[in-house]
Amino acid sequence: MYLLLDQPTISQSSGNVVDGINLEDIKEFAKAFKLRRLGLGLTQTQVGQALSVTEGPAYSQSAICSALASQMLAAQLSSQQQNIFEKLDITPKSAQKIKPVLERWMKEAEERYASGQNHLTDFIGMEPSKKRKRRTSFTPQALELLNAHFERNTHPSGTEITGLAHQLGYEREVIRIWFCNKRQALKNTVRMMSKGMV
Amino acid sequence: MYLLLDQPTISQSSGNVVDGINLEDIKEFAKAFKLRRLGLGLTQTQVGQALSVTEGPAYSQSAICSALASQMLAAQLSSQQQNIFEKLDITPKSAQKIKPVLERWMKEAEERYASGQNHLTDFIGMEPSKKRKRRTSFTPQALELLNAHFERNTHPSGTEITGLAHQLGYEREVIRIWFCNKRQALKNTVRMMSKGMV
DNA sequence: AGCATAAATAATAA
DNA sequence: TTATTATTTATGCT
Known part of the structure; x- marks a missing residue:
């Protein structure tokens, strides 16, 4: 190759x-x-x-x-x-x-x-330092797939997350966090709404 | 409207x-x-x-x-x-x-x-006319040092940035932004390339 | 006048 | 909540 x-x-x-x-x-x-x-x-x-x-x-x-x-x-x-x-x-x-x-x-x-x-996964990207992980940027294709999944299920199982990570070539943890953030985004809306702000 | x-x-x-x-x-x-x-x-x-x-x-x-x-x-x-x-x-x-x-x-x-x-200005409760910071221009010497650092490490730590700022006599924030923009510039180059420009 | 790029803002990963 | 990336704006220089 x-x-x-x-x-x-x-x-x-x-x-x-x-x-x-x-x-x-x-x-x-x-x-x-x-x-x-x-x-x-x-x-x-x-x-x-x-x-x-x-x-x-x-x-x-x-x-x-x-x-x-x-x-x-x-x-x-x-x-x-x-x-x-x-x-x-x-x-x-x-x-x-x-x-x-x-x-x-x-x-x-x-x-x-x-x-x-x-x-x-162990060959690439593990820094021994305790510095904050570098922000990963998802490809549009990856985001499309992730969003599609999210729409079906906001709480994918561990297996699903692993599958997605593998399929997309990102670390499992990164995918997991993505779902956390996504859920949080929706929740923020709830909070603002309940405060009558929006 | x-x-x-x-x-x-x-x-x-x-x-x-x-x-x-x-x-x-x-x-x-x-x-x-x-x-x-x-x-x-x-x-x-x-x-x-x-x-x-x-x-x-x-x-x-x-x-x-x-x-x-x-x-x-x-x-x-x-x-x-x-x-x-x-x-x-x-x-x-x-x-x-x-x-x-x-x-x-x-x-x-x-x-x-x-x-x-x-x-x-009084409707939105904020400071009236916060002027944009004056664009700083770096000396060739400063740029040389900054670029040298950038080649070694595109993501200098906070300490490194502070050190550079002090050494060069610029504000820390200015140096930090410089690295942000520099990373961006490189990324743009990559993108142009991938679009067949190169 | 137009370019290179510093600064400001928006979006979002950690 | 914080920190970084992505995008936009606008300024200093030629």
């Missing part, structure tokens, strides 16, 4: 080369990486968190993914718009440095995924 | 009716209310503050937001999902009760607005 990445991504395309690094390659890499990340149902945040664990502070956080993406954009820009590079303070060199790390990590992620066990 | 509300909001749309109350009407009401609120240049927070004066205890921006959202959700529910109302002790009837209060308030607000005098 990760053949895409291992291929040399030959791009005769252009002389879009900076510091001896072909920006087209970076672009291709980022594209492939994104496809595979989505294929695993992972968010950039999750990847970033996971990397911060396995790779240390130098590669910590989702900035890496985003930075890479920015480079992809920049790589496509014509030379006259090269100033965007400067604006974002992103160097092609740092992108090059990122690649092997992401490759290695994605390879392991896919292996774990293929094996089917623990659904990546 | 408030004709929109006073109209019976005839909606032939569906049989989305509970207890003789058309849920579509509630939904339409929430929509109309928002439009008119914006038309008066009022924020959710301001409405909440004003209502807390005339109607009772204070309501936060979040409360207003979630309450209206819940209404819209409730209005979208089909009759077969009526159990949600029962479960949460929300009756369409009480939803119906909401409308007049908001209508009354909005009507007075708009009359005051139309009369032009005091420009609502």
